[in-house]
Amino acid sequence: MAEEVEMDDARKRYEFKKVLEKLQSQQGDGTELITLYIPPDKQIYDVTNQLKDEFGQCANIKSKQTKVNVQSAISSILSRLKAYKRPPEKGLAVFCGTVKTFGDRSDLQCTIIEPPEPLNLYMYRCSSNFELEPLLKMLEEKYVYGLLVIDRREAYWGFLRGNRIEPIGGATSTVPGKQRKGGQSAARFGRLREIAIDEHYTKVGERSSAIFLAEKDFFERFKGVLIGGPSPTKEEFERGNYLHHEVQKRIVGLFDVAYTNEDGLAELVDAAQDALKGMTVVKEKAFMDRFLRELVKDGGLAAYGEDSIRHNLEIGAVDTLLLSATLRKSRLKIKCQNCDYVVEKTVSIEAGKTIADIDPGNCPKCTAPLVLDEEIDIVDELTKLADQSNSKVEIISDDFEEGSILFTAFGGIAAILRYRTGY
Secondary structure, three states: OHHHHHHHHHHHHHHHHHHHHHHHHOOOOOOOEEEEEEOOOOOHHHHHHHHHHHHHHHHHOOOHHHHHHHHHHHHHHHHHHOOOOOOOOOOEEEEEEEEEOOOOOEEEEEEEEOOOOOOOOOEEEEEOOOOOHHHHHHHOOOOEEEEEEEOOOEEEEEEEEOOEEEEEEEEEOOOOOOOOOOOOOHHHHHHHHHHHHHHHHHHHHHHHHHHHHOOOOHHHHEEEEEEEEOOOHHHHHHHOOOOOHHHHOOEEEEEEOOOOOOHHHHHHHHHOOOOOOOOHHHHHHHHHHHHHHHHHOOOOOEEEOHHHHHHHHHOOOEEEEEEEOOOOEEEEEEEEOOOOOEEEEEEEOOOOOOHHHOOOOEOOOOOOEEEEEEEEEHHHHHHHHHHHOOOEEEEEOOOOHHHHHHHHHHOOEEEEEOOOOOO
8 A cells, every 4th residue: 555655646746747847838928927826724715806906907007918818817717716615735826827839829828736735825926937936846855865975085975865866075185095105104104194084084074064064954854874985984984973963963874885986975875775765766776776687687577668568568567667757758649530540659748849739740541631639648648557457657767877777778668577578
């Protein structure tokens, strides 16, 4: 049951992000686009009364076209709010206005969103674009980890935000090698080396602590610090309390890594998988690692590409369907207006465009114009096929290397199979 809830949340996040991307790409002329945020404790009749007042104020707009477009948007919102006696549990976000479509065309569009988290503000705004910042913040990762890799030569620090490793910066040391110069006594050389090591640890502790403590809402969002490096360096650093005390007490663990530059951050996350168990990045990396291992085996249980995955889903051979979170394609059913010709094809939707901007062309049988009969997001379509055969579905972010490979090398569609099919 927990897996089903998690899978549903991943799909909801995908849909939510996709809608926001579409709204981000939309533009209007002047101040014709209306953004309306209604918190859960706001009375609907108070909102409708303000909208009616705004409708009357439109008489002062000098441009006739702008006045007509704004009034049309307000009327559209008012008609939709009639369906609500009160706001939903987490509030309501409404985006309505005449948006520019392909070429010189425009269209009155109205999108209503019930957000994944409660809205804590009321807003009415007219602009040339939609105000999305409150909703975009809901896509931000709620928890972050600090990452620090260190040895006596160098150090690097950054963050783990959900699936994404964010490198921040590093430092190099002036610690001399183990071979002393001629004329120096072993004791003096040893003292100088210990002083240089302490200065290096102090500098790294101060700089990385300052970065971690500057994280927004540190006490609520900052879950802990992972420290990586060779032994005994990382143990010396941890025992020396070189980090700020608020960061020091949040050390999750020490992990062996070979690299202490920017590359070491990814190695640290891999090494800390047990400590991070349950985090999205670890779960997604595990699925991608399994897929890639199966891919290189002779007779491995891996498949990729839309046609192969579609066939394997239809015969029930898919154990886990892997879909890239950046996949933006639709499956179209196109038919002839004159004869019985029907074709299905998958198309990519460019930013700022819609299905209406795609020209289906003419029928190859009778040359009559083709028309769009049906359209479905390919993630929704493949997910429904997976549900029919009890296949698991994983939405994979491209914020880490393997996730990016899924999109760039495999078209964003792959699967781990239950049995080998030859497709």
